Amino acid sequence: MKTDSIFYRLFQQFPSIFFELIGNPPETVNIYQFASVEIKQTAFRIDGVFLPSQQQKSPIYFVEVQFQADADIYLRLVSEISLYLRQNKSKNPWRGVVIYPSRYIDTAEKEDFLEFFESQHIRIIYLDELGEAASLPIGIATIKLVVEAEDTAINMARELINRTQQSQNLQLPQKQLLELIETILVYKFPQMSRQEIEAMFGLSELKKTRVYQEAREEGKLEGKLEGKLEGKLEGELEGKQKAKLEAIPKLLALGLTVEQIAQALDLDVAQVQQVAEQKPLNK
Secondary structure: OOOOHHHHHHHHHHHHHHHHHOOOOOOHHOOOOOHHHEEOOOOOOEEEEEEEEOOOOEEEEEEEOOOOOOOOHHHHHHHHHHHHHHHHHHOOOOEEEEEEEHHHOOOOOOHHHHHHHHHHHOOOOOOOOOOOOHOHHHHHHHHHHHOOOOOHHHHHHHHHHHHHHHOOOOOOOOOOOOHHHHHHHHHHHHOOOHHHHHHOOOOHHHHHOHHHHHHOOOOOOOOHHHHHHHHHHHHHHHHHHHHHHHHHHHHHOOOHHHHHHHHHOOOOOOHHHHHHHHOOOOO
């Protein structure tokens, strides 16, 4: 998965999630702007930096997303931060945050930088230790989806999409959040097309379909054009059903049971079983 680009997009579009992740109120984001910063005259690039407004004395947050073992990660991070502070003559305090998918990736030596960890100048977050997705805020649960195993990601994503669509007090833009979830799924299931993923996870529900939105914007939901719209919607729903059925063999190949696939795709067990019998897997 292209985790760097996913996290850059996530923090760029939903910066408040970062502050929830480190235990700060989401409203903290109101005094920050997010950017990727390159250190001049070096090969260093910091994944993300949260810069407070000029009049604020709040900390600068340096963020590194590390999904591969790197023995030099802390040496590099401290070097990057030091160079940034030197070049920009910042008067603000600083904090570093390193995000790992799990603890076993964190193999770098900390001995030379213990004072930074003890003082919480550098914090480490292990995504798989955040807790159960159902009990987490939607934004943090979306981050956790990135590291979820394929065999459980389907149900988790479905629950997350339902929460997003049904939430009455969602503080994040719903459309952008659903698009981000879809992007994560595309990376997690590269063997499936975007259309199959949309069908599998219900991302093209009736009033969210492109044809519905276009018709609504053009004022075609009333009068003599209603029949035309209904025809378009029926065609799109048929395509959605077809994509679901075509996704069944691929999900079987991932090791899911007929019952799990039926639940994930919102199909009858009999429908899934029929496709499974018609299209046996290659051994």
